[in-house]
Amino acid sequence: MIFILPIAAVLLGFLIALIFKPTFNNTVKLLLSFSGAFLLSITIFEFLPELYASGSKEIGLYIMGGLLLQILLEFLSRGAEHGHLHLDSKTKNIPWLLFISLAVHSIFEGFPLSQNEDLVYGIIIHKIPIAIIISSFLIVSNISKIQILIFLILFALMTPIGSYLGALDFWTESLKNNINAIVVGVLLHVSTTILFESSKNHQFNATKFGTILLGIGLAYIL
Template sequence: MSLILPIIAVLIGLSIAYFLKANSTSVKLLLSFSGAFLLSITVFEFIPEVYGDYHKTIGVFTMLGILLQIFLEFLSRGAEHGHLHHHEDTQKFPVLLFISLCIHSLLEGYPLHENDHLLWGVVIHKIPIAIIIASFLIHSQLSKGKVILFLFIFALMTPIGSLINKYFSFLTEYEVYIEALVIGIFLHVSTTILFESSKNHQFNISKVLMIVLGVVVAYFL
């Protein structure tokens, strides 16, 4: 499941971007739901799971995860939470965006094979992000081959993160610290989605309802 579902999520996002051409309003509402869902799963399930006898140390690594995500977003221009805009003069392969998204996806995949609830949080989050990234790449002047290569590798990175956790047993000693980094990444991405995805930072009733729905679904999952 942790290997297949993230790939399916990217394929769904690509299909919506290519065939349905979803409007920005619906994508933002889906993004709001996914942000609320991911944040809730992180708070309800992931944080209590990771925080044990390492409270302060885990807090340090959580903050490092937040700082790492801020740095990654400097490279990606905020693609992880939907802030990616079309530029018709995009001809070069977006290397920094690619590297940032791959690191982000690799890390988010690390805890997934042990946590089904978190897996669903990441999968739901990936769909609107994949729509936005695919739309950006489709509207650029990149060749279809480069677009497919970008999305193919992006889709694989989360499962690779899960495989690293599963088969590289020497990382077990550091697992709690890696997962604390991931908590920081999730906290930053999800809260940024909730507070910055609306124009002029204004909340509307549709967005509020989607956020509430995301929290409720996560709680009862």
């Protein structure tokens, strides 16, 4: 399940982009806002308390390390992890810097999935709108369809690879908690950035606010 669902989420995002050819319109923005609220809530309600229950005094340090890591990754991806993507429509080659950033991000987010089933749903819901946005930009570029397919297949595999690594037996409990804390930092940065940037000119939008509340409520119920 943890290996199949992330791949299915990317495939679904690609199919939506291919069939409906959405631009970054209100529907995608709402889906992105919902995913950000859901992912943030799952992280705070489930993942974060479990980490602090370990009693390690270094958890906060590693969480801040994850935040800094995500900031560095966004210099490469230009914010693709939270819905911002700026590609030259004339480009003919796979944007490898974007791929490297997304790959590192995805491997880290996949690491704790074998230990936290609730987080799986947060990652899946987050991945669908991101896959829609990435696929939409790649489709309208001059990159060949074969290269786009290679990019998306590799992107889809990164989270399952992270899950596989996280399920290996050689991790000590302390090391696993430290890596999970880095993941929390990454997820906190991505999800809060989505929410902070979800309102144009920081104006109140009742529909988006309701969507965010829905994401929080659903995460709490789960």
